[in-house]
Amino acid sequence: MKISKFIFATGLLAISLIALPASAHTVLITADPVADSSVDVLPATISLTFAEELVSIGNSNSISVIDESGVELASGKPEVSGAVLSINLAPTEVNGLIKVSYRAVAADGHVITGEYQFTVSPKAIAAIDENAPTLFAQDDESENKISIYLIISATLVVGGALLLFFIWKRQSK
Numbered sequence: 001m002k003i004s005k006f007i008f009a010t011g012l013l014a015i016s017l018i019a020l021p022a023s024a025h026t027v028l029i030t031a032d033p034v035a036d037s038s039v040d041v042l043p044a045t046i047s048l049t050f051a052e053e054l055v056s057i058g059n060s061n062s063i064s065v066i067d068e069s070g071v072e073l074a075s076g077k078p079e080v081s082g083a084v085l086s087i088n089l090a091p092t093e094v095n096g097l098i099k100v101s102y103r104a105v106a107a108d109g110h111v112i113t114g115e116y117q118f119t120v121s122p123k124a125i126a127a128i129d130e131n132a133p134t135l136f137a138q139d140d141e142s143e144n145k146i147s148i149y150l151i152i153s154a155t156l157v158v159g160g161a162l163l164l165f166f167i168w169k170r171q172s173k
Contacts, residue, residue: 005167025110026052026083031100035116042073042094042120047086053107056080060105063087068096095120 101115
């Protein structure tokens with residue numbers, strides 16, 4: 001009887017840990033302009049395409065486009081069309097590194113944040129040295145993605161260990 005309860009508790013813990021990675025969230029699939037690319041002129045819009053549909057509730061979605069001097073280039077409010085988040089840019093003659101930061105809310109309620117950069121470089125300007133330091137740090141992953149999995153996993157492991165401990169204590173009486 002003791003062994004069957006132990007095996008049942010262990011099996012329950014193992015099943016809960018195996019099922020954990022099944023809850024995936026959406027990710028950024030493509031960006032226009034492409035990350036780390038070089039374009040001749042500043043585009044009229046920035047478009048970000050995600051793996052799943054986005055929801056638009058109030059100001060839940062945003063895109064910020066900043067040049068090297070810190071000037072915001074985006075104009076108006078971001079638009080959501082299915083899985084695409086886009087924003088218009090103010091017409092301006094700008095050269096150099098452009099940073100795009102975004103925040104989007106997927107249909108499952110998960111918030112996706114990130115940033116990337118591209119360069120506006122007319123053909124007359126020399127090619128950029130790829131080994132040169134960049135102005136902005138790049139975050140490819142959402143800040144809280146790993147931490148939530150770590151918290152859930154730790155809770156399951158500690159909870160399972162406590163369950164096994166109490167079953168063992170009860171059986172030893």
